Amino acid sequence: MTDPVLSIRNLTIDYIGQTSDFHAVKNVSFDVGRGEFFGLAGESGCGKSTIAFAVSRLHRPPALIRKGSQILLEGRDVLQLDNKGLRDFRWREVAMVFQSAMNSLNPVLTIGDQFHDVLHAHAGMTRAQSRARAAELLALVDIPAHRLDAYPHQCSGGMRQRIVIAICLALNPKLLIMDEPTTALDVVVQHEILQRINVLRKELGFSVLFITHDLGLMVQVSDRIGIMLEGELVEVGEAQTIYNAPQHPYTRRLWAAMPRLHGARLRQEAEQ
Amino acid sequence: APVSAEAILSLNAEAATTWVRNFNPFAQTTSRYTTMDFIYEPLVVFNRLQGGAAHYRLAESYELADDLMSITFKLRDGLKWSDGAPFTADDVVFTFDYIKENPALDFISVWGDLTSVEKVDETSVRFNLNKPNSLIANTIVEMPIVPQHIWSEVADPVTFANESPVGSGPMTEITRFTPQVYEQCRNPHYWDNDSLFVDCIRMPQLADNQQLLGALNAGTVEWATSFVPDIDNSFVSTDPENHKYWFTPSSLVSFQLSFTAPDENNRKAFNDINFRRALSMLIDRQTIIDIAGYGYPVVNEDPSMLGELYKAFANPEVEAQFGQYGRFDFDAAIALLDEAGYVDANGDGLRDNPDGTPINIDINVPSGWTDWIDAVQIAMETLTEAGLKVSMSTPDSAVWGADLIAGNYSMTLNALASASNPYFPYRQTFNPEDFGKSRFAAPHWSDERLMDLLNTYTTIKDADQQKAIMDEIQLIVAEALPIIPVYNSPAFFEYNTKNFTGWFDADNPVASPVVSRVNRTRLLQLLALRPVE
Amino acid sequence: MDVLKKLWQNKKVLIGLAIVGTLVLMAIFAPLLTEYSPTRRVGRPHQPPSWDHIMGTTRLGHDVFTRFLYGARTSLMVGLGAGILITVIGTFLGILAGYKGGWIDEVINFFTNMVLVVPNLPLLLVLAAFIGQVNPWVIALILGFTSWAWGVRVTRAQTLSIRERDFVKSAEMLGEPAWRIMLFEIFPNLISIVGINFIGSVIFAVITEATLEFLGLGDPNTVSWGIMLYNAQNASALVVGAWWDLLAPCFGLAVLGLGLALINFAIDEMANPRLRTGTILGRWFGLVRAGEGKL
Amino acid sequence: MAFLLRRLMFYLAAFLVAATINFFLPRMMPGDPIDIMFSSAGSSLTLENLNALKLTFGFIDAPLGQQYLAYLRSVFTGDLGMSIKYFPMPVSELLGRSLIWTVSLVGIATVISFILGTLLGVMAAWKRGSRFDSAVSLLAIFATSIPAVVVALLVLFVFGYELRWFPNGYAADPLIDPAFSWQYIQSVLYHGTLPLVTLVFVLTGGFLVTMRNNMINLLGEDYIVMGRAKGLAERDVMLWYAARNALLPTVSNLAIALGTVLSGSLVVEVVFNYPGLGNTLYQAILARDYPVIQGQLLIMTGAMLVANFVVDLSYVLLDPRLKKA
Amino acid sequence: MTTLSDQPVLALQNVSKTFGSKENPIYAARDINFGLYPGRTLALVGESGSGKTTVARLLMREYIPDAGQLTFRGAPVQGASKASLRAYRSAVQMVFQDPFSSLNPTRTIHHHLSRPLHLHRPDLDRKGREAAIIDLLARVQLDPARVLHKFPHELSGGMRQRISIARALAVNPQVIVADEPTSMLDVSVRLGILNLLNDMKSELGLALLYITHDIATARFVAEDIMVMYAGQVVEWGDMDSVLTNPQHPYTRLLLAAVPDPDRRIDAAAPQNELARVEDIRAASARVQTEVQQIAPNHFIRKINL
Ligand SMILES: Nc1ncnc2c1ncn2[C@@H]1O[C@H](COP(=O)(O)OP(=O)(O)OP(=O)(O)O)[C@@H](O)[C@H]1O
Ligand SMILES: Nc1ncnc2c1ncn2[C@@H]1O[C@H](COP(=O)(O)OP(=O)(O)OP(=O)(O)O)[C@@H](O)[C@H]1O
Ligand SMILES: [Mg+2]
Ligand SMILES: [Mg+2]
Numbered sequence A: 001m002t003d004p005v006l007s008i009r010n011l012t013i014d015y016i017g018q019t020s021d022f023h024a025v026k027n028v029s030f031d032v033g034r035g036e037f038f039g040l041a042g043e044s045g046c047g048k049s050t051i052a053f054a055v056s057r058l059h060r061p062p063a064l065i066r067k068g069s070q071i072l073l074e075g076r077d078v079l080q081l082d083n084k085g086l087r088d089f090r091w092r093e094v095a096m097v098f099q100s101a102m103n104s105l106n107p108v109l110t111i112g113d114q115f116h117d118v119l120h121a122h123a124g125m126t127r128a129q130s131r132a133r134a135a136e137l138l139a140l141v142d143i144p145a146h147r148l149d150a151y152p153h154q155c156s157g158g159m160r161q162r163i164v165i166a167i168c169l170a171l172n173p174k175l176l177i178m179d180e181p182t183t184a185l186d187v188v189v190q191h192e193i194l195q196r197i198n199v200l201r202k203e204l205g206f207s208v209l210f211i212t213h214d215l216g217l218m219v220q221v222s223d224r225i226g227i228m229l230e231g232e233l234v235e236v237g238e239a240q241t242i243y244n245a246p247q248h249p250y251t252r253r254l255w256a257a258m259p260r261l262h263g264a265r266l267r268q269e270a271e272q
Numbered sequence B: 001a002p003v004s005a006e007a008i009l010s011l012n013a014e015a016a017t018t019w020v021r022n023f024n025p026f027a028q029t030t031s032r033y034t035t036m037d038f039i040y041e042p043l044v045v046f047n048r049l050q051g052g053a054a055h056y057r058l059a060e061s062y063e064l065a066d067d068l069m070s071i072t073f074k075l076r077d078g079l080k081w082s083d084g085a086p087f088t089a090d091d092v093v094f095t096f097d098y099i100k101e102n103p104a105l106d107f108i109s110v111w112g113d114l115t116s117v118e119k120v121d122e123t124s125v126r127f128n129l130n131k132p133n134s135l136i137a138n139t140i141v142e143m144p145i146v147p148q149h150i151w152s153e154v155a156d157p158v159t160f161a162n163e164s165p166v167g168s169g170p171m172t173e174i175t176r177f178t179p180q181v182y183e184q185c186r187n188p189h190y191w192d193n194d195s196l197f198v199d200c201i202r203m204p205q206l207a208d209n210q211q212l213l214g215a216l217n218a219g220t221v222e223w224a225t226s227f228v229p230d231i232d233n234s235f236v237s238t239d240p241e242n243h244k245y246w247f248t249p250s251s252l253v254s255f256q257l258s259f260t261a262p263d264e265n266n267r268k269a270f271n272d273i274n275f276r277r278a279l280s281m282l283i284d285r286q287t288i289i290d291i292a293g294y295g296y297p298v299v300n301e302d303p304s305m306l307g308e309l310y311k312a313f314a315n316p317e318v319e320a321q322f323g324q325y326g327r328f329d330f331d332a333a334i335a336l337l338d339e340a341g342y343v344d345a346n347g348d349g350l351r352d353n354p355d356g357t358p359i360n361i362d363i364n365v366p367s368g369w370t371d372w373i374d375a376v377q378i379a380m381e382t383l384t385e386a387g388l389k390v391s392m393s394t395p396d397s398a399v400w401g402a403d404l405i406a407g408n409y410s411m412t413l414n415a416l417a418s419a420s421n422p423y424f425p426y427r428q429t430f431n432p433e434d435f436g437k438s439r440f441a442a443p444h445w446s447d448e449r450l451m452d453l454l455n456t457y458t459t460i461k462d463a464d465q466q467k468a469i470m471d472e473i474q475l476i477v478a479e480a481l482p483i484i485p486v487y488n489s490p491a492f493f494e495y496n497t498k499n500f501t502g503w504f505d506a507d508n509p510v511a512s513p514v515v516s517r518v519n520r521t522r523l524l525q526l527l528a529l530r531p532v533e
Numbered sequence C: 001m002d003v004l005k006k007l008w009q010n011k012k013v014l015i016g017l018a019i020v021g022t023l024v025l026m027a028i029f030a031p032l033l034t035e036y037s038p039t040r041r042v043g044r045p046h047q048p049p050s051w052d053h054i055m056g057t058t059r060l061g062h063d064v065f066t067r068f069l070y071g072a073r074t075s076l077m078v079g080l081g082a083g084i085l086i087t088v089i090g091t092f093l094g095i096l097a098g099y100k101g102g103w104i105d106e107v108i109n110f111f112t113n114m115v116l117v118v119p120n121l122p123l124l125l126v127l128a129a130f131i132g133q134v135n136p137w138v139i140a141l142i143l144g145f146t147s148w149a150w151g152v153r154v155t156r157a158q159t160l161s162i163r164e165r166d167f168v169k170s171a172e173m174l175g176e177p178a179w180r181i182m183l184f185e186i187f188p189n190l191i192s193i194v195g196i197n198f199i200g201s202v203i204f205a206v207i208t209e210a211t212l213e214f215l216g217l218g219d220p221n222t223v224s225w226g227i228m229l230y231n232a233q234n235a236s237a238l239v240v241g242a243w244w245d246l247l248a249p250c251f252g253l254a255v256l257g258l259g260l261a262l263i264n265f266a267i268d269e270m271a272n273p274r275l276r277t278g279t280i281l282g283r284w285f286g287l288v289r290a291g292e293g294k295l
Numbered sequence D: 001m002a003f004l005l006r007r008l009m010f011y012l013a014a015f016l017v018a019a020t021i022n023f024f025l026p027r028m029m030p031g032d033p034i035d036i037m038f039s040s041a042g043s044s045l046t047l048e049n050l051n052a053l054k055l056t057f058g059f060i061d062a063p064l065g066q067q068y069l070a071y072l073r074s075v076f077t078g079d080l081g082m083s084i085k086y087f088p089m090p091v092s093e094l095l096g097r098s099l100i101w102t103v104s105l106v107g108i109a110t111v112i113s114f115i116l117g118t119l120l121g122v123m124a125a126w127k128r129g130s131r132f133d134s135a136v137s138l139l140a141i142f143a144t145s146i147p148a149v150v151v152a153l154l155v156l157f158v159f160g161y162e163l164r165w166f167p168n169g170y171a172a173d174p175l176i177d178p179a180f181s182w183q184y185i186q187s188v189l190y191h192g193t194l195p196l197v198t199l200v201f202v203l204t205g206g207f208l209v210t211m212r213n214n215m216i217n218l219l220g221e222d223y224i225v226m227g228r229a230k231g232l233a234e235r236d237v238m239l240w241y242a243a244r245n246a247l248l249p250t251v252s253n254l255a256i257a258l259g260t261v262l263s264g265s266l267v268v269e270v271v272f273n274y275p276g277l278g279n280t281l282y283q284a285i286l287a288r289d290y291p292v293i294q295g296q297l298l299i300m301t302g303a304m305l306v307a308n309f310v311v312d313l314s315y316v317l318l319d320p321r322l323k324k325a
Numbered sequence E: 001m002t003t004l005s006d007q008p009v010l011a012l013q014n015v016s017k018t019f020g021s022k023e024n025p026i027y028a029a030r031d032i033n034f035g036l037y038p039g040r041t042l043a044l045v046g047e048s049g050s051g052k053t054t055v056a057r058l059l060m061r062e063y064i065p066d067a068g069q070l071t072f073r074g075a076p077v078q079g080a081s082k083a084s085l086r087a088y089r090s091a092v093q094m095v096f097q098d099p100f101s102s103l104n105p106t107r108t109i110h111h112h113l114s115r116p117l118h119l120h121r122p123d124l125d126r127k128g129r130e131a132a133i134i135d136l137l138a139r140v141q142l143d144p145a146r147v148l149h150k151f152p153h154e155l156s157g158g159m160r161q162r163i164s165i166a167r168a169l170a171v172n173p174q175v176i177v178a179d180e181p182t183s184m185l186d187v188s189v190r191l192g193i194l195n196l197l198n199d200m201k202s203e204l205g206l207a208l209l210y211i212t213h214d215i216a217t218a219r220f221v222a223e224d225i226m227v228m229y230a231g232q233v234v235e236w237g238d239m240d241s242v243l244t245n246p247q248h249p250y251t252r253l254l255l256a257a258v259p260d261p262d263r264r265i266d267a268a269a270p271q272n273e274l275a276r277v278e279d280i281r282a283a284s285a286r287v288q289t290e291v292q293q294i295a296p297n298h299f300i301r302k303i304n305l
């Protein structure tokens, strides 16, 4: 890849413990290209979210990004940013959708407020300006503007997730990180949302770092895929390649364990 | 608001968390303590420190009939109420008839001794008695005289708060009244205005002794009657020039046993003079005074219970014959107990009755009366050491009082107010008619001869005869030792000489200067004060 | 087992246990630690601390240290007694209301909220005054029967959430009797709440007993920290400068309270790992400072 | 609104139960309440005098049910009878006098300690594990575990007696007449300082710990992480995302905390001789002033109920999720 | 839906269950009809909130039907006595979705397995019980020595789910209701559990109700399928028939949305259902009583779009 938006180099992250540390991410390196839909898959606890958090530097103690790690966004090392730089960088360059739609909106602020605080903090918009912009953004995800005055609990789960996506797009970020954004939704809504993301990505040209444990979904939406196992990135490649010709035994095992909707119930490798 | 040129005296006579405007002189417990004397002046003030000498106030004299069956008070001429209306014999008659109609107002039960009250002339009133009584004047003057023209209009005198009193005393004008402070100022029509140099008295609200001490030290109270711990250190030392006190012996505090105690075995012991004497000798009075009383009380080792307070009446025979039983003497007490058979019968280490039944003394003290609780705890030490089984209970004071009245206790500490004549404490304590009615008669002990003597005492005018009777009474009491005197608690009196002089003290013992509401002579003190220019 | 090990690793718990343990030992071995009796005069009134009387003497000439030791007995026993009572009642009603639901819950919940709304101390004050001369055990009893509401509330809330967990459902589907479910399935999951409730109740009981006695509603025959406060206050210890008379019980109450509070805090941390800080964060800050990494 | 209505019903029922208990409490106790009532008059009144007084006061033995009805009627008309000790002052007036002091003392103390504790708790949680957090939470544990009596006595000892910086009694200088004057207000503030400081000390720790724990529990929530990810200033996230939400359980606990506050204020009022409800109750208990005790308990309960209702109201305002209901 | 000749062990007949208030009712189950047969698995699929768990609870008698009845071996189960309730409980068992919350974190594995034996196998003495426990663990392929005295949190999700299954098996049930038993598990361990369930079914002749939102796994374990929406079963029948020839628009919608690695999401295929999501949902939510037969064992509820 010639011009990656995000390049992660030797990323090592520990969770500091009482006596010994837990190595959640071990020396991981990969790139996400411009406009690319990059999927990061792996089982629960393998360190996917830990990587996602590191990119926006959202970790709190006891997480520790070890020295020697590099997170380059368009060549700039995110780990070298100071507080001010970090604040500007967040959301403007990298926006993030979290796992649970129910919980990623502040329950005591109206939807409008939650647009406003981003637009105000980064673009210095007034209430009226941010309202207009928010209405535009909501339109992108098919939500009427009057919802700006609603509180999160007054919207359905799918709607909330779309609102979050709209907020993510507020500043035209270069990278959108989605950490299991649809786990709490049913398949129909999930499909709808991913399709919309895909359309928007093509329209607006941002890259997506997509994290999930649903391999079928992953292959369906991603251009390239990284497979993680216990903190290590065991395999990276084109989605179809990894699906059709997995190299790593772990990847193979994963595919094997996945029941299919069509054809044989399991792929042949399954019969252990 | 008071002008600074006025002479204002700050005093404290009662502890309260808030002032309630009530100057009803008949409502003894609920009206302000400056109502008597200062608003309603007595006819006569009897001075206990001067052997009961009379200071004539509203009355210029009184005359006891020869048969002691009536007494006539002669009022001063030209007396006026504070609103300018004349004060006449009619007001006196009205007052006494009034309290007869409203027995709830008769807080001293004076009508128990009277048959009628009649106006002799504009300034004379005769009180007719139902039996001869040479001391009746002492009782009659305790009743405040109220103006007929006001009180005849009052619908319910019991609940009447008398917020703007019309009185006869020196300080009748309520110039200020807030929950935190009130002031009484000069009565413009006061008959003795020439002797009065204090323009106003101010009563700041103070809830307890600690606060009062703070106020005393700050100079915001100049005349007080309050217990002050370690007074030389905590009060005098802050301004030795002006901070002074003078404590005079007052009410008698004594251990009392119930002769009708509910526990039969206790009763046996209590009815035995030897046991009572031993008990008395086991009480370490001086330690109690020093520790529980901060050394303020005056020890009372007089088995006839008169002590220092009624020194003038003392019969020397008492000390000679029974003096040893009034003093702490541990060994003698042990010897007496052993000799009388109060030994350990059942081997539990505790003394029992001679017949082997157990004695179990529970000393009752009202809860919260800490100096008494301390005193009991100290007494318990020697009693326990002597092998007696003693414990302490601290019931609520109301329950305690009720038990004392009923004689339903085994041992207690009790107090007896001081009076101008020992006749009063003796009568209060030993009159069988009061058993079950008054806590002062808590021991339920009496003696026929004693009562005869007391009854004749008031029917006699002759001083020598009276003395002979009083002497005999003392011997009877001292021999029987029905109560165990411990000390006379002091009448507390703290004062400040910065703004006023003329205070009564040991060098100038004119009268008792205590500002408490039961001390009539506080009026004399007020009139003796002179502002420092 | 696991829990105890975790507790053991918590510094707060260790300090708390040390404090409370020391006090308990001092109380138990009071007769060995002092030659005096707590109810006999052994010196002149209000003597300042000296070798003979390391905490001075009271107004009556009792040895303050001796009274301090014996007072600890009372405070600890009342605290424990009331604490147990409060916890038992609170836990029982809480689980019952939370698990059974329905009208049982309605009734229990009503009374719980009701009791929570009535200010506790004033009520106790009135009760104590009406009963009159209450010894520490009576105080413990009144405390037990008036202070369970908080326990019921938290236990009930927790039970409500546990009741929804599938293991309770599965026990029900197996046909476990209700009492077994409450006692063996739900209760063990409430241990930390019960622990917090217990320690909290002990603190509350110790404080309240002392307060009631300080206000003069206790039995002056007892030797306890509250009575010591009351006596010191009555002897105007502050005014006459006998600070030791007042400070000794204050010290006892403060230290006991602190010890128990530390334990409580630690149980809280144990029950809720997010609250835990301590060594982990210490190491973390150390590594960051050493430049080993960043956030 | 259904929520508030239900709460209102509860408060009404609670008040009735409290009033009933209040009625039966003295009647369940040993001894004749009427005799005990007049015990303070005890020594200086004769028995005849006492009986006469009783009659005048209208203490006739009516059947319990009748007494109860009369009592309920008087409760709801605000007629709490007359004080025995401060005769003939109506209990309602007596309590009214002290109510002002308690309400302001407790109110201000609660507000200050709530704000202080909450802010400190928010900051401690935000910097969890830092030195600031350790120091502050340790101090909080310490402050909450010391009895209010002890704190009050120590404060009084140090600032009232030793340093003599502050008065050791009263709500205001008695020599200054109550008025809306600067002098009076100054005096009120001066006199209120020590009780206030004590109460604030006692209360702040509790609020701090609750807030800190609530906050820490919330910090892992997605919406807070999202707040940070949005690149908002730390302070804004801390206040508008974390604290604002963590406040909700704290506010609902505030109602319970008020009971503690009232208990604390009782002790503080007694120690500092502050003329509030607590002190009045205490004095009434010492004097066995029955009407005052009864009225007092009722008023305290009533005040708690009102306070609870206010808390409920503010909870509804704070939590948009409840508005719909 | 009596497609097979022999009698169902357990059946719901025209069962309905409504929650919520009169003004605002939530129809969690509407006129549900199905039977469970020994040695067969019925899969119940549908999106979140469609009423799947309600059906499970109705079977478990945690909810009492508002209408219709539950029959066990042909006899209605109603207001049963304590004894018959116990018999029912030992015949019907459930495996829960969340392997963590379905085990009591404060009790050992031993407790979880010995309690059902205590309650439903009074014939066993202590020794017998211990033996039975070992046997059960072996059945779910766990090493008794390693897990017996552990606490749930010391085991992995898959192991915990095996314990749940062992617990269900402990009472010798005839029916097992599994409510999304693998949705919380990692992909790699899911298959093990599914295989285990399949084995149980065939070895022990159990009737299995398998509830899931993941149609692919449903296909893996079940012979029959029911698709549920808004409390109604909209399409049911033979698994292959339904999957290959879905007739109800909602079923088609669901199938179209299922992630399929063989189909790129942007390959905007003839997914006309996905374009009409709202219409389909609204139409499917309407009450429909009329049933249409598609194949011998394949039915749908009629729908008007
Ligand atoms: N605050 C923490 N302290 C200690 N360990 C942690 C912490 N947060 C996460 N971990 C551990 O780090 C590992 C990686 O966690 P992470 O959340 O990145 O996993 P994940 O791949 O996102 O899993 P999931 O699919 O369940 O979200 C896990 O094993 C987890 O236990
Ligand atoms: N006890 C209950 N009280 C009120 N409503 C309920 C109750 N149980 C379920 N419901 C409602 O009934 C409907 C069906 O719920 P159910 O749990 O059966 O759905 P589900 O298909 O299992 O969903 P999921 O896939 O999310 O588990 C939902 O709208 C739910 O809110
Ligand atoms: Mg994750
Ligand atoms: Mg479900």
Ligand code: NI
Residues within 6 Å of the ligand: A214, E183, E214
């Ligand atoms: Ni899934």
